Each structure stands twice: as C-alpha cells, then as structure tokens.
Amino acid sequence: MDLQKLITKPKKGAKSIRAGEELTVVGQSVPRIDGWEKIKGAAKYTDDLEFGPGLLYAALVESPFAHARIKSIDISKAEKLHGVVKVVTGGNFTQKFGLYMNDRYVFATDTVRFVGEQVAAVVATDPKIALRGAGLVKVEYEELPAVMDAVKALEKDSPLVHPDLKSYTHVPWFFPKPGTNIAHWRKIRKGDLAKGFRDADLVMEDTYSVPRYAHCAIEPHSAIGLYDASGRLTMWTSSQSPFTQRHVFAETLKSFGLSHKDVRVISTYIGGGFGGKAGVTMEIIAAALALTVPGRPVKLLWSRAQEFYNTYQRLGCTAKIKMGVSKAGKITALDFKLHWDAGAYVEYGANVVNAAGLSASGPYKVDNLSIDSMCTYTNLPPCGAYRGFGYSEFLFGLESHITRMARELGLDPVEFRMKNAIKEGDTLPYGAHMNPTGIRDAIERVRKEIRWGVKEKSKDPKKAIGKAQVCFWKSPAMPPNASSSAFLKFNEDGSINILVSGMEIGQGLLTVMAQIASEVLSVPVSKIRVETPDTDRNPYEWQTVGSHVTWGCGNAVKRAALEARERILDLVQRVHCLDKSALYLEDQHVKCRTKPDFALRFSDFVINGIQAEDHTFKGGPIMGSGVFMPEFASAISDPETGQGGHPNVHYTTGSAGIILEVDRETGKMKIKKVALAVDCGKAINPDLVRGQIVGGLLQGFATVLYEDMRYNEKGRLLNPNFSDYKIPTVMDMPDQVVPIIIEVAQPDGPFGARGVGEHTMIPCAPLIANAVEDAVGVRIKSMPVTKEKVALAVKAAKK
Amino acid sequence: MKQHNIQFWLNGEKVSLQVEPSDVLLDVLRGKLGIKSPKAGCDRGDCGTCTVLMNGKTIRSCLALAVEADGAEIVTLEGANSRKWTQRLQKTFHEKNAFQCGFCAPGVILSATELLENNSRPTTHDIKEAIAGNLCRCTGYEPIVEAIEETVKGK
Numbered sequence: 001m002d003l004q005k006l007i008t009k010p011k012k013g014a015k016s017i018r019a020g021e022e023l024t025v026v027g028q029s030v031p032r033i034d035g036w037e038k039i040k041g042a043a044k045y046t047d048d049l050e051f052g053p054g055l056l057y058a059a060l061v062e063s064p065f066a067h068a069r070i071k072s073i074d075i076s077k078a079e080k081l082h083g084v085v086k087v088v089t090g091g092n093f094t095q096k097f098g099l100y101m102n103d104r105y106v107f108a109t110d111t112v113r114f115v116g117e118q119v120a121a122v123v124a125t126d127p128k129i130a131l132r133g134a135g136l137v138k139v140e141y142e143e144l145p146a147v148m149d150a151v152k153a154l155e156k157d158s159p160l161v162h163p164d165l166k167s168y169t170h171v172p173w174f175f176p177k178p179g180t181n182i183a184h185w186r187k188i189r190k191g192d193l194a195k196g197f198r199d200a201d202l203v204m205e206d207t208y209s210v211p212r213y214a215h216c217a218i219e220p221h222s223a224i225g226l227y228d229a230s231g232r233l234t235m236w237t238s239s240q241s242p243f244t245q246r247h248v249f250a251e252t253l254k255s256f257g258l259s260h261k262d263v264r265v266i267s268t269y270i271g272g273g274f275g276g277k278a279g280v281t282m283e284i285i286a287a288a289l290a291l292t293v294p295g296r297p298v299k300l301l302w303s304r305a306q307e308f309y310n311t312y313q314r315l316g317c318t319a320k321i322k323m324g325v326s327k328a329g330k331i332t333a334l335d336f337k338l339h340w341d342a343g344a345y346v347e348y349g350a351n352v353v354n355a356a357g358l359s360a361s362g363p364y365k366v367d368n369l370s371i372d373s374m375c376t377y378t379n380l381p382p383c384g385a386y387r388g389f390g391y392s393e394f395l396f397g398l399e400s401h402i403t404r405m406a407r408e409l410g411l412d413p414v415e416f417r418m419k420n421a422i423k424e425g426d427t428l429p430y431g432a433h434m435n436p437t438g439i440r441d442a443i444e445r446v447r448k449e450i451r452w453g454v455k456e457k458s459k460d461p462k463k464a465i466g467k468a469q470v471c472f473w474k475s476p477a478m479p480p481n482a483s484s485s486a487f488l489k490f491n492e493d494g495s496i497n498i499l500v501s502g503m504e505i506g507q508g509l510l511t512v513m514a515q516i517a518s519e520v521l522s523v524p525v526s527k528i529r530v531e532t533p534d535t536d537r538n539p540y541e542w543q544t545v546g547s548h549v550t551w552g553c554g555n556a557v558k559r560a561a562l563e564a565r566e567r568i569l570d571l572v573q574r575v576h577c578l579d580k581s582a583l584y585l586e587d588q589h590v591k592c593r594t595k596p597d598f599a600l601r602f603s604d605f606v607i608n609g610i611q612a613e614d615h616t617f618k619g620g621p622i623m624g625s626g627v628f629m630p631e632f633a634s635a636i637s638d639p640e641t642g643q644g645g646h647p648n649v650h651y652t653t654g655s656a657g658i659i660l661e662v663d664r665e666t667g668k669m670k671i672k673k674v675a676l677a678v679d680c681g682k683a684i685n686p687d688l689v690r691g692q693i694v695g696g697l698l699q700g701f702a703t704v705l706y707e708d709m710r711y712n713e714k715g716r717l718l719n720p721n722f723s724d725y726k727i728p729t730v731m732d733m734p735d736q737v738v739p740i741i742i743e744v745a746q747p748d749g750p751f752g753a754r755g756v757g758e759h760t761m762i763p764c765a766p767l768i769a770n771a772v773e774d775a776v777g778v779r780i781k782s783m784p785v786t787k788e789k790v791a792l793a794v795k796a797a798k799k
Numbered sequence: 800m801k802q803h804n805i806q807f808w809l810n811g812e813k814v815s816l817q818v819e820p821s822d823v824l825l826d827v828l829r830g831k832l833g834i835k836s837p838k839a840g841c842d843r844g845d846c847g848t849c850t851v852l853m854n855g856k857t858i859r860s861c862l863a864l865a866v867e868a869d870g871a872e873i874v875t876l877e878g879a880n881s882r883k884w885t886q887r888l889q890k891t892f893h894e895k896n897a898f899q900c901g902f903c904a905p906g907v908i909l910s911a912t913e914l915l916e917n918n919s920r921p922t923t924h925d926i927k928e929a930i931a932g933n934l935c936r937c938t939g940y941e942p943i944v945e946a947i948e949e950t951v952k953g954k
Contacts, residue, residue: 035892038904048829
C-alpha cells in the first residue's frame with residue numbers, strides 16, 4: 001500500500017509551519033529503529049532481566065470479598081515456611097497514594113473494597129514457595145454490604161465505599177461529594193439549555209450503557225525492586241510512566257527516608273500498554289516490598305488473572321442523553337449525563353471522568369450544552385486509563401443518538417454531521433476555542449470510501465448489508481503543567497544519542513523522535529540512537545499517555561536539535577568568520593550559501609572542536625537540550641459551569657465509516673470494509689500512523705462485538721482469562737481496512753503533528769450499532785453488540 | 800521433591816539439567832537456561848507468546864512439562880534466527896514495520912516459520928490458520944499477514 005497516496009492535503013487552512021521548506025525525513029515511512037531487536041527476539045522486557053540467584057519473589061494474599069472489614073491477619077504459619085523471607089502486611093505502609101486523588105494504600109489496612117485487593121504479601125526465595133506461603137496467611141474478615149452499580153451507588157441508603165472521602169487530598173480540579181459515593185463531578189453548563197430545547201423540532205431521550213473492559217496487553221505487569229545500602233531504591237518496571245512512578249514511589253515511601261533523588265525507575269520495552277501501564281498499579285507493592293528486604297532484589301509478576309482483576313480496568317458507563325435538533329438539522333441542545341462505575345479506587349480513573357465531561361459534546365458545535373460526568377465509587381476493581389480515556393464510552397451513546405435523530409427527521413446522518421461539525425475558532429464546551437481541524441475533509445473522504453448513500457445487497461439472502469459513518473475527537477487528558485524534555489548528544493563519528501523519557505509502547509516513539517532530530521540536523525536516522533528511559537539518565541517526561549508524546553516529547557526533541565544546531569552554527573561563525581545566516585546543515589555537513597565550496601563534516605568537529613589558524617581548538621562537544629510545557633493550559637474553572645480555563649491543549653478529529661454484513665438469523669457480523677480518516681496534523685511516519693489506525697480499529701471492534709467483563713453478584717470477575725474473555729485473533733480481521741491520513745497542521749506541534757494513538761479505536765462502537773440498524777432495523781443500546789443480542793433483537797422485532 | 804535428569808538439544812546445543820517433575824518447560828527455558836524470547840503471557844495456552852519448536856513442530860511451552868523435552872530437539876527464536884525462512888520473514892517484517900510492541904513477535908515468527916518450512920505456497924487462509932493461535936493486541940494483524948504474504952511472493 002502506498003501510504004503517501006493516502007495523505008490528503010486540504011487546499012485551505014493547511015499552511016505548513018515550515019512553509020517553503022522541503023522535508024526529507026519527516027513524512028517518510030522509515031523502518032522502526034527498534035524493529036530488528038524485536039524481530040530477532042532480542043528485545044528485553046522487564047521480566048526478561050536477570051538478577052542472579054539472590055532474586056526473591058513475591059506472592060499476594062488477596063481479598064475474597066468485595067467489601068469487608070479486616071478483623072485480624074495471622075502470618076505466623078507463613079513465616080515458618082522454609083524459603084519464606086518476609087511476610088508483609090498493610091500496617092507497615094500507612095501513607096495513602098494516588099495520581100489525582102489520594103485514596104489508596106499499598107495494602108488494604110482495615111477495609112478491603114474489591115475482590116482481589118492486596119491484603120498482604122509473602123516474599124520467598126522461589127515463586128512456588130511464595131505462593132504456598134500466601135496460602136498460609138489467615139485473614140479474618142467481617143463482610144460488609146457492597147455496591148456494584150454506579151447508579152445504585154448514588155441512592156441514599158447505598159453503602160459508602162469511602163466514608164472518609166472528606167479527608168482525601170486531590171488535584172484542585174476535582175469536586176468530590178463527601179458523604180456520598182461521588183468521587184468527582186465534572187459539570188459543563190454552556191448557553192441556554194431550556195431555550196435550546198424550545199428551539200428544537202425534535203427532542204429525543206435515551207440511555208446507553210457500556211460495560212467494563214480489560215486492556216489485555218500480552219505482557220503482564222511486572223516490577224522488580226532493589227533497596228540498597230546507600231539508601232537507594234531502584235525499580236525496574238513495565239511502565240508507560242517511569243517519572244510519574246518515581247514521584248509516586250518517593251511520595252508514598254518518604255517516611256522511609258526516600259527522596260526523589262534516591263528513587264530510580266528503569267523501564268525497558270513494554271509488551272503493550274494501552275493505558276493499563278500508565279500511572280502506578282502493582283508497582284507500588286514491589287517498591288514497598290523492596291524496602292522490607294534491603295540488599296536483595298524482589299520481583300512481583302502479575303498472572304493473567306491478576307492482570308484482569310487488579311490493574312486498572314476501563315470504566316463502565318451509563319449514559320443518559322437528551323438532545324434537541326431543528327428540522328434543518330442543527331443540534332439546538334444537548335443534556336448529557338454520564339454515570340461512571342470507577343471502582344473501589346479512583347486515583348487515576350476520576351480523571352477519565354473529568355476528560356469525558358469536558359468533551360462529551362463530541363466534535364460538534366453545541367451552543368446549549370449541559371454535561372454531568374459523575375465518577376462513582378463501587379466495590380468492583382479500580383478503573384483507570386484505557387486507550388480512548390472515556391471518549392469511546394460517551395461516543396457510543398452520542399453517535400448512536402445522532403444517527404437515530406437524523407433518521408427520525410428524514411435527514412442524511414452524514415450530512416447532519418457535516419453541518420454540525422466543529423470548526424477552527426468555535427467555542428468549546430469549557431469556553432476556549434477550537435484548534436485547526438480537518439474534520440470536514442475526513443468526513444468527505446470516508447463518505448466516498450464507503451460509497452455512502454449506495455445501498456448494497458448481500459449475495460446471501462439470509463444476510464443484509466448496512467452502512468454507517470460517525471465522527472470522533474479526542475484531546476490529551478493531562479495536567480496543565482505536564483511537560484516533556486530531551487537531551488541530544490553528538491558523538492565523535494557524527495552519530496547522535498537522544499535521551500527522552502517518552503516510552504516506546506509499540507507506537508514507534510523512538511523512531512519518530514529520531515526522525516524529528518534527523519530532519520533538523522541532517523543526520524540519517526540510522527546514525528541516531530534513542531532508547532527506553534532510566535530516570536537517572538534520561539530527562540523528565542510526565543507520562544506516555546493521552547496520545548501526546550509525538551506532540552510533547554517531539555517538541556522537546558525538536559528544541560534540543562535546534563539548540564544543537566545553534567551551537568554548531570555559532571561555532572562555525574566564530575572560527576570561520578562566516579555569517580551565521582548564510583550557514584545551513586546538509587548531509588551531515590555545515591555548508592554556506594555564500595561560499596559554495598565550504599563544507600565542514602560533523603565528524604570533524606562535534607566532539608573535538610575546530611582548529612583555528614593559530615592551531616588552538618575552539619568549541620567542544622555539541623549537545624542540545626529541549627523542554628516543552630504547554631504554557632497556555634490551565635485546569636481551573638468554575639466548578640458549577642466548567643467555564644474558564646484551558647484544560648485541553650488541542651483536539652485530534654476524524655471520521656470513520658463501515659460496510660457491515662449482518663446475518664439475520666444468527667446475528668453474526670462481518671466487517672466488509674472500514675475506513676478511518678484522522679487529522680494527525682502531520683504524519684511524521686505514515687506507516688506508523690497506519691499501524692495505529694489498523695490496530696486501534698480491531699481493538700475497538702472487539703469491545704463492541706464480543707469483549708465484556710462479567711461479574712457475579714458478589715463482585716467476583718467471572719472471566720479473568722483469554723478463554724472466557726475473548727480478544728481478536730487474526731481470524732477476526734475486517735476484510736478491508738482503509739487508513740486515511742489528513743494533515744491540517746497543529747500550529748504548536750513538531751512539524752505540525754498532533755496525536756493519533758487512541759483516536760483510532762473510539763468510533764468503533766457506534767459504527768457497529770448504527771450499521772446493524774441500517775442492515776436489519778434493530779437498535780442495540782448496550783455494549784457489547786454481540787451476535788446473540790442482534791439475533792434476539794431481530795427475532796423480537798419480527799413478532 | 801524428586802529431581803529428574805533430562806537432556807535435550809536446545810537451538811542445536813546439547814543441554815542436560817535437573818528439573819522437578821512439575822517444572823514447566825517455559826519456566827526452565829527462561830529461568831534456568833537464559834532463553835528469553837519465549838514469553839509468559841497467560842500460562843494456560845491461550846496467547847501463543849511462549850511458542851517454541853519441539854521436534855520441528857510449534858508447541859506452547861507453558862503447557863509442556865520440562866521432562867517432556869527429554870531427548871527432544873527444542874528450537875526457540877534465538878536458534879531459528881539462522882533458519883532460511885525465518886530470516887526471509889524477518890527481513891519483510893522489518894521492512895513493513897509489522898510489529899509494534901514486539902512481545903508476540905517471537906511466537907508469531909516461529910509459527911510462520913513452521914508454516915513456510917512445510918508449505919512454501921500458502922494461501923492467505925493458510926497464513927491466518929498458522930498464526931491464529933498467536934494473539935497480538937497492537938497491530939490488528941494486517942501488517943503481519945501482509946508481510947508473510949510478501950515473504951512468500953519474494954522467495
């Protein structure tokens with residue numbers, strides 16, 4: 001597939017920020033710089049690291065109850081087991097932690113709040129002994145009433161998951177309601193909602209529900225901790241967020257005398273993250289355990305089952321939507337209530353709720369808007385970041401509802417979206433203004449690609465073909481001061497090492513960072529090495545989440561490269577008396593526009609300097625550093641209206657369309673074709689963008705078609721494995737996937753780039769639901785839209 | 800517990816060691832023999848990331864006991880790196896950026912190697928069948944299938 005052909009360059013509004021300059025490396029599908037290592041099986045993941053025969057292994061004692069008081073813990077039998085080195089309980093660690101809301105302990109202390117919560121740990125010389133030891137710890141519980149449903153959790157007589165909520169510390173943009181199960185309530189009030197509904201020709205109200213989902217990265221979480229005699233804690237973790245982890249470790253364990261300088265986090269390649277390895281989950285346990293066995297490395301490795309029930313899950317959501325539309329097809333009002341089941345701890349998940357609350361209008365201009373996004377504690381496992389960060393959930397309801405309303409009014413659903421799609425400069429739900437966007441080009445390209453408006457018939461009379469097209473948007477959800485930084489160092493031969501702490505999580509960050517530096521410095525990608533971070537060596541990066549690192553970390557790398565270039569040019573100007581403005585870099589040389597025969601090879605001076613006429617040397621090692629912080633962002637706004645501030649840095653927009661074949665009898669669905677157009681500003685590596693589109697779509701379709709976390713009435717997860725929680729195999733691929741890249745430059749992005757990682761999975765649910773209705777005339781309002789549900793709905797409709 | 804002495808060929812070299820009867824082949828390869836390309840993803844044969852070749856056929860090393868390897872020929876990706884089809888596959892996988900996080904890559908490459916060593920003209924369906932037991936959460940499989948098809952064409 002020739003990806004260059006897929007890139008659309010809109011005629012208007014597509015001014016490159018480097019107009020007139022030809023890009024040579026940025027925009028090329030260069031092979032991944034981590035490709036060979038991975039393909040040879042040589043890439044090291046955390047559990048592949050060797051720690052010698054002294055390595056200890058930990059196993060956990062976990063709560064069998066969704067809600068219970070811990071009456072007593074008897075560790076005496078476990079301690080006596082041969083090979084057990086230490087048994088650790090919550091009493092040793094009394095500091096609460098969290099990313100945005102400090103609501104968790106390392107181990108449950110007096111109360112357990114979900115099935116599987118860690119109560120104690122056994123550290124032993126062998127993993128089997130550790131497990132046996134964990135079985136010998138006797139915990140006595142007093143079971144408490146539990147709440148498993150986010151809507152029931154709001155009832156007056158509901159059990160309280162956190163009676164002490166009032167005392168919890170949190171970021172200033174969260175609004176918990178002590179005495180209830182509401183951990184955060186994001187409100188948006190814009191325009192005049194009542195007037196908007198009065199102006200509507202059609203008002204429709206309905207409820208859409210989305211269950212919990214699991215990331216299912218193929219690599220389970222793992223962490224190894226070593227606390228040495230110098231008072232230093234080194235952690236090797238499978239993480240998207242080494243610096244955030246360092247901060248949480250240092251803050252949570254500061255009573256042990258640790259400060260940030262003492263904590264070092266090393267992250268090797270990770271076998272998939274999807275948000276599940278963002279923040280801190282099980283790693284804090286390994287950190288705490290390391291402190292109890294000084295001088296000896298201790299490993300905690302999650303089983304697949306633990307991966308399901310004790311990392312973050314994707315939040316469940318019940319979405320109540322009321323929308324008003326005029327005959328002409330204008331959205332006049334939107335009242336959107338999102339009830340989120342965030343689980344027992346929301347230290348990260350509450351920010352998902354916040355992000356969705358800020359953006360639940362979707363990529364449309366809605367002047368009269370009310371959003372209530374409510375983060376609710378329940379006695380199910382904690383939820384947090386998952387690729388899409390709340391947007392997949394609200395888009396299911398919103399984009400289902402829009403198609404239904406357009407159809408009801410006899411309007412074309414795609415034309416409806418085109419009419420309401422947001423434009424650059426439009427007012428966003430929180431009052432700031434929309435960034436440049438290619439959403440209209442995306443709608444147009446997808447509309448053509450799926451032959452919208454042309455009804456197709458299946459060759460099989462039992463099957464029907466339906467089509468659908470929806471839009472999506474997403475912004476990075478990050479604190480306003482989330483920053484990125486980069487170091488860049490030249491070597492004697494003119495090669496470069498770049499140090500960043502953006503994580504390679506499969507998306508191709510390392511390659512893209514090399515391409516950005518290559519473009520600025522004219523050094524080929526093959527001569528640039530970028531590796532995964534070690535917080536002692538590499539400079540700060542907040543986290544690799546929110547599809548923001550191409551933009552944030554990319555800006556830092558670009559600035560580092562520009563600084564190195566300045567140093568080179570300054571040096572050459574000083575020693576060779578050439579005017580800096582005439583100098584430029586090309587093919588690893590400094591050249592001069594006014595002196596065509598001048599060419600100074602990088603390898604001749606980037607370390608050892610330039611020899612002047614008097615035989616002395618000038619210069620020295622060429623380095624650059626770059627820092628990026630979105631200095632225009634602010635999270636402070638009116639809690640009652642959400643107005644004010646600039647919480648989101650920008651939105652990436654796009655559109656997706658589907659041709660779906662549905663079997664009327666069995667409900668079985670086959671994706672004949674899917675097209676997704678996304679405005680990534682500038683595709684620094686189009687092949688990697690295509691990778692995000694194709695991979696993200698399949699992950700998204702799986703959440704609609706079959707994935708689903710099932711709990712029993714006691715809060716126990718019934719399907720914590722790949723036999724019972726099915727993720728797609730190669731047999732589940734759509735017949736055809738058409739990736740379409742739109743490039744309307746992001747003014748503050750490196751070469752105009754903005755993020756694309758999450759966006760590719762978020763339109764999938766309404767695509768399927770709308771196409772099913774188009775094909776067989778039934779509307780499914782709860783995810784997943786399984787073949788069983790479709791078949792039963794078709795059967796019921798016939799009656 | 801009673802120890803068993805076992806001997807087998809690992810990537811062309813003879814190894815002998817003592818194992819417990821309950822030791823799992825994957826754990827022995829990774830923990831005792833330093834072979835890290837097979838990974839533990841699910842411990843119950845669902846994900847295929849622990850795939851190795853035993854006497855030329857792919858098996859899930861998380862479902863095999865170490866004692867079953869006694870006398871067998873075991874090849875992991877570390878050893879398969881020198882095989883003709885593996886190398887051809889790797890070249891196309893690299894050119895086509897077929898993997899993302901790379902965790903499933905060793906298993907996928909061994910499954911594809913087994914296929915091509917036995918059938919150098921597979922159909923797309925054959926290719927999908929061959930790697931249907933290897934879960935990949937990143938790529939959506941399309942670039943992997945395309946790369947295998949391209950390897951076959953370019954042979």
